[in-house]
Amino acid sequence: MSGEKLRNTLKVHRAMRDWTQAQLAEHAGVTRKSINAIERGHFVPSTVLALKLAALFEVSVETLFQLPE
Amino acid sequence: MVATDIEERRDRLQITMFAGITAGSGGLALQELCKMIGLEGAPVVVLALLSLIGWLVFAIATIRMTRIAKAGGTGIVLEDERRDQLRAESLKFGFVGVMAVQCLALMGDQVLDGLTALPLTVSFVATLSIAVGVIAGLGRFVYLNR
Numbered sequence: 001m002s003g004e005k006l007r008n009t010l011k012v013h014r015a016m017r018d019w020t021q022a023q024l025a026e027h028a029g030v031t032r033k034s035i036n037a038i039e040r041g042h043f044v045p046s047t048v049l050a051l052k053l054a055a056l057f058e059v060s061v062e063t064l065f066q067l068p069e
Numbered sequence: 070m071v072a073t074d075i076e077e078r079r080d081r082l083q084i085t086m087f088a089g090i091t092a093g094s095g096g097l098a099l100q101e102l103c104k105m106i107g108l109e110g111a112p113v114v115v116l117a118l119l120s121l122i123g124w125l126v127f128a129i130a131t132i133r134m135t136r137i138a139k140a141g142g143t144g145i146v147l148e149d150e151r152r153d154q155l156r157a158e159s160l161k162f163g164f165v166g167v168m169a170v171q172c173l174a175l176m177g178d179q180v181l182d183g184l185t186a187l188p189l190t191v192s193f194v195a196t197l198s199i200a201v202g203v204i205a206g207l208g209r210f211v212y213l214n215r
Binding site: 029030049 | 074076090147148149150151152214
C-alpha cells in the first residue's frame with residue numbers, strides 16, 4: 001500500500017451520528033474493515049469514497065480529511 | 070446473518086485457505102526435494118499425505134468461501150476498493166517471491182552442481198516456485214487484511 005497518510009475526523013462524525021463502523025460501512029457501500037482502516041489512517045480512500053463519506057455526514061471532504069501538517 | 074459476521078467468517082476461511090495451500094503446495098515441493106536428493110520411504114509418504122490433506126482443506130474452504138460470496142446478493146458488501154488494493158499488493162508480493170526463487174535457483178544450480186554434483190531438477194524448482202508464489206501471495210493478503 002502507498003505510504004501516503006491522511007488525517008481524518010471520521011470517528012468523530014460517526015460518533016456524532018451514533019453509528020457503528022458496520023452501519024457506516026453499509027451506508028457507504030464498503031466493508032467494515034475498510035472503515036476501520038480509514039479511521040486508523042491505514043488506508044487512504046479514493047476520491048469517490050471520500051466524497052461519498054462526506055456526503056453521508058453532510059460535510060465537505062476537507063472537514064472529513066486533512067493532509068498531515 | 071449480519072455483514073460483520075459474514076466478513077469475520079470470510080476472514081477465518083481465508084486463513085484456513087492459506088493454511089491448506091501452505092501444506093498442499095509446500096508438501097508437494099518438499100516431495101520433489103526428497104525425489105531430487107534420492108530420499109524414499111516414510112518421509113515421502115508423510116509429505117504426500119500432508120499435501121493431500123492440505124489441498125483437501127483448501128478445496129473445502131474455497132467451496133465455503135464461494136457460498137459466502139453469494140451473500141453479496143443480499144446487499145451485503147464483501148468487495149471494495151481496499152480489498153482490490155490488498156489483492157494487487159499481494160499479487161505483486163507473490164510475483165516477487167516467484168522471481169526470487171527463480172533467480173536463486175539459477176544461482177543455486179551453479180553452486181550445488183559444483184559442490185555436490187547434485188543438479189536442481191526442473192520439477193523441484195517448478196513446484197517450489199508455485200509454492201512460494203501462492204504462499205507469499207495469499208500470506209501477504211491475510212497479513213494485510215488482519
